[in-house]
Amino acid sequence: xxxxxxxxxxxxxxxxxxxxIKCEQNLGHDTMYWYKQDSKKFLKIMFSYNNKELxxxxxxxxxxxxxxxxxxxxxLHINSLELGDSAVYFCASSQTxxxxxxxxxxxxxxxxxx
Amino acid sequence: xxxVKQNSPSLSVQEGRISILNCDYTNSxxxxxxxxxxxxxxxxxxxxxxxxxxxxNEDGRFTVFLNKSAxxxxxxIVPSQPGDSAVYFCAASALxxGGNKLTFGTGTQLKVEL
Numbered sequence: 001x002x003x004x005x006x007x008x009x010x011x012x013x014x015x016x017x018x019x020x021i022k023c024e025q026n027l028g029h030d031t032m033y034w035y036k037q038d039s040k041k042f043l044k045i046m047f048s049y050n051n052k053e054l055x056x057x058x059x060x061x062x063x064x065x066x067x068x069x070x071x072x073x074x075x076l077h078i079n080s081l082e083l084g085d086s087a088v089y090f091c092a093s094s095q096t097x098x099x100x101x102x103x104x105x106x107x108x109x110x111x112x113x114x
Numbered sequence: 115x116x117x118v119k120q121n122s123p124s125l126s127v128q129e130g131r132i133s134i135l136n137c138d139y140t141n142s143x144x145x146x147x148x149x150x151x152x153x154x155x156x157x158x159x160x161x162x163x164x165x166x167x168x169x170x171n172e173d174g175r176f177t178v179f180l181n182k183s184a185x186x187x188x189x190x191i192v193p194s195q196p197g198d199s200a201v202y203f204c205a206a207s208a209l210x211x212g213g214n215k216l217t218f219g220t221g222t223q224l225k226v227e228l
Contacts, residue, residue, distance in 0.1 A: 105157030
């Protein structure tokens with residue numbers, strides 16, 4: 001009965017590869033997010049989707065492309081991986097895009113680029 | 115440019131005593147503040163929030179205090195329990211014009227000792 005799930009939990013890959021991280025929520029929420037936690041533990045928002053529409057797009061390289069096939073899923077595709085992409089990526093969801101709505105986080109995906 | 119700062123990376127407290135975690139922010143547009151708790155290998159979970167129209171919000175053992183003039187908030191945990199040992203993140207957003215973007219601090223590792 002996991003609320004927000006991510007796959008895979010760990011991802012180790014070589015520089016230059018293309019990889020995807022999947023996220024699913026079974027809470028019936030309208031809004032989903034991707035966050036990146038870097039080596040300094042700084043948790044920063046990357047994207048936010050509301051009803052499959054992109055509403056937040058922070059300063060993220062265009063090698064990162066979110067895809068939302070439906071309200072329950074928000075996948076993150078990363079092209080031409082670089083060493084600096086190594087981080088923990090968290091997916092989250094909230095009922096609506098109102099800032100006071102609680103955001104529920106997935107367990108994270110640890111990406112290591114060699 | 116870190117708009118939300120948690121200057122203490124770690125805090126150690128005896129079981130039963132009070133834990134006080136501090137957070138400072140620089141952006142005057144922030145008017146909604148949250149605390150999240152994170153265990154290893156899990157995503158952050160929402161703990162408590164406060165809007166700028168209040169200076170205190172209490173939920174069981176957890177109380178958040180907001181000092182708008184000082185741009186400072188704190189989380190008090192009384193009494194502290196071993197299960198409270200986790201990383202605590204402070205986060206902030208702007209209810210109007212800020213979308214649903216949360217800006218996080220770098221976290222404080224709390225250790226509650228027996």
